[in-house]
Amino acid sequence: MEYFENLLGPAWPVVWTLAKIVAIVLPLMIGVAYLTLAERKVIGYMQVRLGPNRVSFFGLRWLRGWGQPIADGLKLLTKEIIIPTGANKFLFILAPILSIMPALAAWAVVPFDPNLVLANVDAGLLYVLAITSMGVYGVIIAGWASNSKYAFLGSLRSAAQIVSYEIAMGFALVGVLMMAHSLNLVEIVKQQQGSYGALSWNWVPLFPMFLVYLISGVAETNRAPFDVAEGESEIVAGFHVEYSGMAFAVFFLAEYANMILVSTLCATMFLGGWLSPIPGLPDGFPWLLAKVAFVLFLFLWFRATFPRYRYDQIMRLGWKVFIPVTLVWLLVIGGWMQTPYWLWGSGAH
Amino acid sequence: MSFQSTVFWVFSAILLFAALRVITARNPVHAALFLVLAFATSAALWMLLEAEFLAITLVLVYVGAVMVLFLFVVMMLDINLDRLREGYWDYLVPALVVAGVMVAEMATILWGRYFQLEGFPTPDAKAAGYSNTRELGKLIYTDYVYAFEIAAVILLVAIVAAIALTLRSRKDTKYQDPARQIAVRRQDRVRIVSMSAETAPAAAAPEKGTGSD
16 A cells, blocks of 8 residues: 555645545445335335346356346446436536435445545535435426426425425434534444443434334335336326436435435445444444345335325325424423433433 | 645536526526526535534525425426516616625625634634534524524514405305315215116117127
């Protein structure tokens, strides 16, 4: 490493940071590819089907199905990107870029280990909230620039939905903030360390907020049963109805990268990040991976189980159920912390 | 020129360009998007000033929420560009007056001679572990708690007033009560009747092999 440092001189920090970014984004992209396969397989089994079971590598029987994401990717790469005549060309191309940017940029502050984080910034939680709140622009601009009624309806639905659920999500995160006395994601995980293993984590004292965050996360990523922005049976494919080829693939990548991001944040803030659930076992990155996989499985399970929400019911759930629940629980937590019966950590400072 | 001042000039140029395009763009949606760019760039400038809390809040509140609602409304308007251009010259004079006053105000402060800004030392750069957010939180909730609470109450009053002014309950609105929907039992909707089987009249029975299914 020192050899490279001398070789590159002042350019070294830039190169090293870029290398770290690639080290995060590359596994993420592979994760996205195999999440699509996992989704089709899991939902397949839940519906007593097999799911993709043909494409394999080198004709190996036991790898059947594993080549499917690669085949899908190649197919989308070779397809033509059609730009509708009435579309705004610049914004039409910009929209998928704007939707994948936040899905990747937010990973900068996600800690994988006590020392393994790209940027250990103090305002990490705020940064994540701010960056993920920009994700809605991709959807809105895609809907408007397509100059299509279905796309436009989809983008309007999505805009209202994401703005509504962001409030509940923000309030749920205020609870995490009160527990950790810090906005730093590494500190938030460290604070959850306790002698009771999984019971020391934030999901126990913040249980209603954990649920609100999880469900808002599903709504924020436009996943079933909150996928009214796409709503195949109502508005064809919603905001990306006019997109094809790689432009569509980028939207797809962004959706799945966002799913992984929300699951990772959920695992970090409520499920103890890299901490081990059983006292005595060593902490480490594999625990985080297992927790993320569990939350992602929930995402797939929801999709296979619930029918799509009606639009007014989505709004009602966000505004009339989630926001009051989080507000009340904030008061409960705040009051409880002041009493000697507080069981998690040091309580009031 | 140091790296930081290079970044400052680049972001300032982008900010000025975006702000100019907000008022010159012909299409209101483009104007709104340029405003988003302007907000994002000024957040970056604040970040350079080590005001990370303000910078991130600007992105979170204005880019993430306010401008989304702005775009939401602007996109739904049926825009007639010629009518928007009407009265451009009539508005120009008062706009120039307002702009002139604003420039004069900012110049008085920024030029420094009037307020003797030269007398103030440049603040030292903070150490790496310094948390802007924590300091701000302490200040707001201890020293300035009353001012902060009053500001919050004023905002709340504004929210309530806005809703109270625009809320209009129509008598013919139909709505659902989810509590009642959940409370529905099967016997409210379906009645199962026990009855003996009936045979269809012979004429209506389809002939074997010719009936469609």
